[in-house]
Amino acid sequence: MSALIAIEQLSVAYGRVEAVTDVSLTVAPGEIVTVIGANGAGKSTLLNAAMGLLPARGRVTFDGRDLIGVEAEDRVGLGLCLVAEKRELFGAMTVEDNLRLGGFRVTREAAAESLIEVFQRFPRLEERRGQLAGTLSGGERQMLAMGRALMARPRLLMLDEPSLGLAPKIVADIFRIITDLRAAGVAILLVEQNARAALNAADRAYVMELGRISLDGPAAELARDPRIVESYLGLGRTETG
Structure with missing residues (x-):
């Protein structure tokens, strides 16, 4: 291959x-x-x-x-997307807003579909979609960093x-x-x-x-x-x- x-x-x-x-x-x-x-x-x-x-x-x-x-x-x-070791989230922004930033290179329709898919893959992020990223646990921050990268498909x-x-x-x-x-x-x-x-x-x-x-x-x-x-x-x- x-x-x-x-x-x-x-x-x-x-x-x-x-x-x-x-x-x-x-x-x-x-x-x-x-x-x-x-x-x-x-x-x-x-x-x-x-x-x-x-x-x-x-x-x-x-x-x-x-x-x-x-x-x-x-x-x-x-x-091609990179999830950096430091995760580089925007701590003063909500989980959902961090995710939406990851979809800025795709169409609005694709971003909406990606958000649904990310929440399906990471149910904990959907539970905390309105929570500030800076208040998440280490595991939740890693999930958010991965989810944000996946928004770009x-x-x-x-x-x-x-x-x-x-x-x-x-x-x-x-x-x-x-x-x-x-x-x-x-x-x-x-x-x-x-x-x-x-x-x-x-x-x-x-x-x-x-x-x-x-x-x-x-x-x-x-x-x-x-x-x-x-x-x-x-x-x-x-x-x-």
Whole structure:
């Protein structure tokens, strides 16, 4: 299957320090691909560069279109969305208003349909539609950030550490929603420090170390790889459940 997004030899530097070096990866339509690695490995930088938020060398194509030079806002219009690690919600605005902002690139009719779909997927957001985003719990804020991105009807959703700081039950809910999105036809590029949950959910995985891809392959195989077990899943634990 041809790639929906293809990142080729991407490099990103902060001044003289190179955070990402010659990284290449692909995500096919309807696929969940995860990038795992230690904190500081360059995973978030990779997503921000793919979104056009950071200058980069290399090539990014989306559905065959070269994205280098395309502004982040226009990438959203093409069907590429990023849910950032910090979620970047408008705390003084209501849940519903935050969601409606996410649909600014689609027609009014499409935005209305998307809002219904988001509320169906996240019933808790509908319950709190008039509540200020800044008063939500951590899990609710993550749901709102994902819902706002879904308002733009993305074909590929990039998620940066969606489980960060959340209770185990909420993490399980978030990953269930991620797999549900794949079933609905949304491809997912997932950056995640919770390697066990990420590998359980993903079709394929890349391991990033010191700004480079050190290993890649089917997620189920990497979950059994002794190097991954030792470094990310815990010594002596080869199961992925």
